[in-house]
Amino acid sequence: AHLTPLAVGDADVVSPGTTPLDAGGNDGLMDAVVKVFCVHCEPNFSLPWQRKRQYSSNSSGFVICTDSRRILTNAHSVEHHTQVKVKRRGSDEKFVAQVLSVGTECDIAMLTVKDEKFWEGIKSVRFGELPRLQDQVTVIGFPIGGDTMSVTQGVVSRIEVTAYAHGASELLGIQIDAAINSGNSGGPAFNDLGECVGIAFQSLKHDDAENIGYVIPTPVIRHFITDYDRNGVYTGFPALGLEWQK
The missing domain is CATH 2.40.10.10 (Trypsin-like serine proteases)
Structure with missing residues (x-):
């Protein structure tokens, strides 16, 4: 099993089974x-x-x-x-x-x-709090399978410290069962109130796994934005610098 970032490159192949849902x-x-x-x-x-x-x-x-x-x-x-x-x-x-x-x-x-x-006339999102298990989420983005926007829905399956494939780090992450495919990277995940509760960024590829996608939660997003506002650059997350073994 491996975690895969979700940008679409030249070599990506369209996989069947992704059906955009009505956005209402x-x-x-x-x-x-x-x-x-x-x-x-x-x-x-x-x-x-x-x-x-x-x-x-x-x-x-x-x-x-x-x-x-x-x-x-x-x-x-x-x-x-x-x-x-x-x-x-x-x-x-x-x-x-x-x-x-x-x-x-x-x-x-x-x-x-x-x-x-x-x-001109563009909208901006507002951020919500960390969702709870079984809360419904809607992921919006431009994944493979077409040129227009895609909307998929699911629920929050798990909230825990997650391995981030791109940065080789471990931070808080949200697992959802909404379909997330290549090209969804960077797209927002909304709750029922229309608040952004995360950013789609990777999925789990495994023969025994289906519909396991991950989003970056708002506490991590807010840290990134606050860090940039305070310092003018991103300086990172603090680390205790200790290792332990049992």
Whole structure:
């Protein structure tokens, strides 16, 4: 079994069985969700004077504040980026985005767009508290299987310290049974009140497992945002620095 980040790359293959659900009255929530396009170029550590071949990916993101022009997505969605663009729901126009901060260990990145046209009439999400077991969640994003927005629903299955595949760290995570596929990375998960309770970021791939997806909970998201507001950069999570064995 292994945990897999969920950005869609050139080599991804569409898997059957993902059916977008009717969003009902969630138009305001969906207007805050954007599609993220990124061109990556990884460094070549064995030949530092060269770089590896560029590749592209697409994932999801969402607006958290229209006043300060902020968008959140996953860190692995913009890793080693050379160009990042975002596209609003129902529009074909792509806007160049700048990466403000990247938190590798918590797999969150903050973007902004300088073009004022992008922000005209766009919505922003509001954050809720940590959900409880069996609370219903709705995941919105742009996964493989189509070009338009996808909405899936499920319940909270587990809340515990979780291994974050991208940052090789262990932080609080929420396991849900809503369908999360490649491309859902960075998309928001909402509760019944329309509040964002997490960011989709990885799923468990195993022959004996089905519909095991993970979202980054709001306590981790708030720490990332507060850290950036206080320091102007992401400085990380504190660590006690002790190891124990029994």
